[in-house]
Structure formats: structure tokens, C-alpha cells
Amino acid sequence: MKCELAQEKIALAVYGELPDEASPELDRHLAICDACRRELEAVQALHQAMYLYPVTEPSANLLARTRLRLEDALDTLPRQSWMVRLAQNMLAGAGRLRTAPVAASVLLLLGIGGGAFGGYHLAEKRAAANAAIVAASNEDLSSAQIANVSSIVREPDSETVEVSYDRVVPVKMRGSLDDPFIRSLLLAAAQANGDNEIRSNSVGLLAAECRAGHQCNGGPVRDALMVSARYDRSPAVRRKALAGLEPFIAEDMRVRDAVLEILMSDGDPAVRTQAISVLQPVEADSSVRQVLHTVAVEDQNPHIRNASQQVLSQLPEIQ
Amino acid sequence: MELIREAQQGSRAAFDTLVRQYDAQVLRLALHLTGSEHDAEDIHQEAFLKAYRYLGNFRFECSFYTWLYRIVTNLCLDHLRRRKSRREEQSILVDSSGEEIDLLSNVSDERPGANPARELDRKLLAQKIKAALDTLTPRERMVFELKHYQGLKLRTIGEMLHTTEETAKNTLFRATRKLRTHLTELR
Numbered sequence: 001m002k003c004e005l006a007q008e009k010i011a012l013a014v015y016g017e018l019p020d021e022a023s024p025e026l027d028r029h030l031a032i033c034d035a036c037r038r039e040l041e042a043v044q045a046l047h048q049a050m051y052l053y054p055v056t057e058p059s060a061n062l063l064a065r066t067r068l069r070l071e072d073a074l075d076t077l078p079r080q081s082w083m084v085r086l087a088q089n090m091l092a093g094a095g096r097l098r099t100a101p102v103a104a105s106v107l108l109l110l111g112i113g114g115g116a117f118g119g120y121h122l123a124e125k126r127a128a129a130n131a132a133i134v135a136a137s138n139e140d141l142s143s144a145q146i147a148n149v150s151s152i153v154r155e156p157d158s159e160t161v162e163v164s165y166d167r168v169v170p171v172k173m174r175g176s177l178d179d180p181f182i183r184s185l186l187l188a189a190a191q192a193n194g195d196n197e198i199r200s201n202s203v204g205l206l207a208a209e210c211r212a213g214h215q216c217n218g219g220p221v222r223d224a225l226m227v228s229a230r231y232d233r234s235p236a237v238r239r240k241a242l243a244g245l246e247p248f249i250a251e252d253m254r255v256r257d258a259v260l261e262i263l264m265s266d267g268d269p270a271v272r273t274q275a276i277s278v279l280q281p282v283e284a285d286s287s288v289r290q291v292l293h294t295v296a297v298e299d300q301n302p303h304i305r306n307a308s309q310q311v312l313s314q315l316p317e318i319q
Numbered sequence: 320m321e322l323i324r325e326a327q328q329g330s331r332a333a334f335d336t337l338v339r340q341y342d343a344q345v346l347r348l349a350l351h352l353t354g355s356e357h358d359a360e361d362i363h364q365e366a367f368l369k370a371y372r373y374l375g376n377f378r379f380e381c382s383f384y385t386w387l388y389r390i391v392t393n394l395c396l397d398h399l400r401r402r403k404s405r406r407e408e409q410s411i412l413v414d415s416s417g418e419e420i421d422l423l424s425n426v427s428d429e430r431p432g433a434n435p436a437r438e439l440d441r442k443l444l445a446q447k448i449k450a451a452l453d454t455l456t457p458r459e460r461m462v463f464e465l466k467h468y469q470g471l472k473l474r475t476i477g478e479m480l481h482t483t484e485e486t487a488k489n490t491l492f493r494a495t496r497k498l499r500t501h502l503t504e505l506r
Contacts, residue, residue, distance in 0.1 A: 011492045015466055017473050046499050047467070052441065053448040055468050058346045062356055066346055066363050070338065073368055074331070257372065264376055286393040287369060293481040298380070 001029040006036045014043045177209055187224050196234045203228050203237050207244025222248060226258045235268035242271065246278050256282060260291045269301040276307050283311050323383055327374050334374070338367055341384070344469075345391050352395050352464050354449065362398060366391045381478060388479045392461055399457035451501035459494040462487055 001009075006029045012018040013026060030037050058066075148166040155161070175182040189202035206225060210216035222245070229241035242262070248255040256279075263275040272295075282288050289312065296308035325333035345366055349359035369390050377386050452460060461480065465471045466487075471479075477487040 008488075008492050011495045012488060015473075015491065017466075017488065017491075042499060043495060046495060046502065049444070049502060050448060050467055050498070053445045053452070055347060055351045058343060058350055058359070062350075062360070063343060063346060066360050067338075067342065069360065070342075070364055070367050071335075073364060074334075074371060077371070261376075286397045287373075290389060290393050297481075 001025055003029075003033060003036055006030070006033065007039050010036065010040050010043055014040070014047050177205065178214060183221065187220055190224050190228055196237065199228070199232060200234065200237050200240060203232070203244070204240045207240050210244040210247060213247070216244075216248075222252070222255070226255065230258055230262055230266075235266075235271050238262075238266065238268070238271050239274050242274050242278055249278055250281050256285070256288070260288065263291055263295060269304055272299070272301070272304050273307060276304070276311060280311065284315060289315070320379070323374075323377065323379075327377070334371060337370075337383070341387055342367065345387075348391065348464065348469055349395065351468055352460070353398060358398060362391065362394045365394055369394075385475065385478050389481070392465070392479050395464075396457050396461055399460055403457060447502065451498050454501055455494050455497055459490055459497065462490040463494040463498075466491055 006026060009018055009022060009026050013023070018026065030040060146165050146167065149163060150166070151162075151164040153162045173182065173185065177183070177186075183206075186202045186206055189198050190206065192198050192202075203225070206216075206221050210221065210225065216222055225241045225244045229238050229245060232238050232241065242259065245255050245259065249259065259275050259278050263272055263279070266272050266275070276292075276295075279288055279292075283292070292308045292312050296305050296312060299305050299308070322333050322337055326337055342363060346359055346363050349362040350356065353359055353362070366387070370387055373390075377383065452463070455463060458480070462473075462476055465476045465479070466473060473487040473491065474484040477484045480487065
């Protein structure tokens, strides 16, 4: 055994980490090498000396103070993951709107400042006027689409019944993407059941608004994109929503947490890959690094494992 | 394991019980590593808030202790890197009010037979050792702290720091070499 190797093993031996099978060889070397015997004594002395800076138990006051502070912080957090509550609220709201017939019936004519978007008319300038109805079906009740029958009551001893139902009236609304009502329609469409294309279109428009810096600070649009990015059943919609969240990754911890959750949990590799890309401005954050470490080891997709490892290897502070 | 599952399902009481099982150890580690009650409190707070936030991601792929300490060691490493970049003078301990604990102060000792000179020597040595520890890189410091002062196995330390046992061994060896270089006058 050479001295260089022996000295590495001496440090391990002093700390009880030398494998049993390596001890005899080290002992034989120490029996014939004065320099390494002195090395062993030096490391043992160091081992003892380091205890002169002892570990102290936290005082009872410190422990109590710390526990109290943590309890106060936990008490102010929502009882449930805010993402889950947000998703529940949004999906419940969409259900109340009965968005399937709404999505099928409402055609949106939107003013967009440049760029093509298949299936919709374009305007050259962003419309500043309030949204206005441009078309609606006539008020013939018998031809109106029935959305929901909520009660049927037959009058006693009679052929007469009273039926309560909801009526859906197709409407075309034209307005600016900045118009609050247009926004609310887009938000409702983002949670629409059944039609992937409607959700894809609305999420795409909302995401484009956020990337262009138009009125996405806090509020329902950012929340809707987070819910869509996490819970929409279409990977294409989830990716569009992720793209819309990119401008906020550095400033908004909720967005960062949502994207981390997506990276850990999304079933689609393309979505997870995009999440890594979205996280790059904040890759030095400790919680981001922790998730990247986990993904680099545990993700089922080798490309994603490699991508995570590449991001980690480029961080200057990793030793 | 049942306790963890309950906490994952939203039981605050279960999470509080989990905290009580580990928080003194976490605080002890953070206090020795940072030398500051204030910084130790911050690390404790942030670690358990993160554990609360990400508990749903724990899938029992390792022990809860390892999972929690991954969070704690990441926060400790962040602290060590920030401190190194600020080049603070860290050879002095501070209490929670920010007052320096003067290791050179001649503390009166009422015990019969107490030796003030020896007490002074001991404090000076502690100060020197802490200064030597501060010459280590954050990762070397972390490995040494967990091995020497917290008594963990290098394999466990590797898991906590997302590296291999072999890398942890090499890091420990480098740390001991550096410490010896800075503390030769103690021999």
C-alpha cells in the first residue's frame, strides 16, 4: 500500500468508516511506515481537538421560541395546499357555468394586435372599446338549447306539468383581450369540459397576454394558468399555460412552487422538459436545486434526467 | 410511517408531532454550524415550512429523516455560501439579540478549584477551531459537521447531499487535511 492511499484510509479509520476488510492491509503498512504512523497520530489528535468546539444543546428558551415561531407561521398557512383549493374553486365555478354548452355556443371575435390565430378573425389594432354583443339567437323559447332540467312538478289530477330548466342562448361577443368580460369568458373557457381545442385556444390567448406583459399581475389570469398548467388533461394545454407563467418565475414564489410540482409530478415528458426550461432563471434557488437533484436521479425519462443534470452541472456554486 | 401519511393527508397534529421528533436535532446542527442563534432559528423555520409545503412529494423512497435533512443541509449550504461570499468575520459567536459572545471574556467561575487560565485557553482554542472550520468550502464544512459533530455515516451523508458515499469520503479526507494545516500549532 502506498503512503498516499494509506493516508486517505487513516482518515476513514479514525472516523470508523474504513471497511473491515481494508484494516489488515492498513495495519501492515503502519507497522513498517513511520511517516504514516505519525499521520495516524496527527489525525487522532485532530479528531480530539475538534471537540474543543463542542456541540451545545439549544437552550430551552431557544427551542421554545423557535417552536412558537414555527407554529405561528403554520397557523397562517391555508389548511390545504393552495393549489388544490384554487383548482377546486375554479373547477366548481366552471361547473356552475355549465361550460360545455357555453363553449359550444359562444363564438368569440377578438381583437388581437398582430399575429394569426387559426379559426378567429383578426383586428389590426387592439380594440379599446368595451365588449359588445354582435350576434344572438332570437328569443324563440322553443328552439333555445336546453342546458339543465332542475325540476318537474305535475299539478294534481291534471295533465299539466311545471318544468324548471335552464336555457342556453348562443351569443357572439366582440371585444378587446383587456376587456374584463372577455377575460372572464376566456377564464371560463380555460376550464371547459370536453373540448380540448377551446381550452387550448383560451389558455394560449391568456398565456400570450401574460408573456406580452398585459395585465397579468396577480389575480385570476395567473391563477388560471397555474391551474391549467398543473391539472389540464391535455399536455398541449399544460405546455401553453407553462409558457404563460415564465415571466413570473423569478418574482412569484407560488408560480415557482407550481412549476416545481409540475416537474415532479406531470406524466408527460414534454411538459416536464418545458418545466425545466421555465425554471432556468431561478435554478440557483435551493428548493429548485433540490427538485432538480431528485429529477436527475429518479425521473423515468433519460432525456429529462440528463437535462436536469446539465442544469445542475452548470451552476457555479456546485462543488 | 402512519404519522407521515396522516400529515400528508392534511393532519396538522400529525405534522406537529413529526416536527417535535426532529426539531431539536435540526436546531442543534444549525446552531453549531452557524454559531448564531438567530441564523439557527431561521434555518429551523425555513426547513420545517419547506417540509410542510413539500410533504406531499415524499414518496418513502428514503427515510423521512434523510428527506428532511436534505432540506436542512441545502439551507445550511445556502447559508455557508452566502457567508463565504460576504467574507464575514465568523470567529465570534453571537446570541439571539445579536450581541457578541466574547470568547476572550474572563468569565467568573464560582466552582471551587476552577482554573480561569485554563478556561481562557479553552475558549481561545474553540475560537481557533471555528476559524479553521470556516476555511473549509461549504460542502467540506457540511460533510465534516455531519460526520464529526453529528455522528452520521458517510453513506447517509452522501444521500442527504445528493452524492455518493465515495465522494463524501473524499470530501471528509480533504476537510481533515485542511484542518490539520490550519491547526498544526495545537499539536
